[in-house]
Amino acid sequence: MISLTNSAKPAFQSRIGRCAIPDDAPTMRTIFRLFQEHPASVGESYLQHMLSSFSFGASMLFASMAALVHGMLPFLFVATGSNTISRLHERMVTHRNRVASRHR
Structure with a gap:
């Protein structure tokens, strides 16, 4: 206490x-x-990690807004959400693999 x-x-x-x-x-x-x-x-300085996180967050924010619009107007942003998720996953996995190879 x-x-x-x-x-x-x-x-x-x-x-x-x-x-x-x-x-x-x-x-x-x-x-x-x-x-x-x-x-x-993850092999980054505080500032590098902050900028990377902001970049991921901005991409996710855009994708979430596109998904909301897509829910109301299904002919718009047909693949934006899934493409963003795939791109972010690849960035994260590629970065993780690059960091892991440096620590061997």
């Missing part, structure tokens, strides 16, 4: 006022590790 008393650690002054630091608050090192661990596991 998080303790918010001032007895364990001294409070610090912020613009808002005094704030107690919980005893089990993650250290900055832990926070940085959490942000870098997964991107490193």
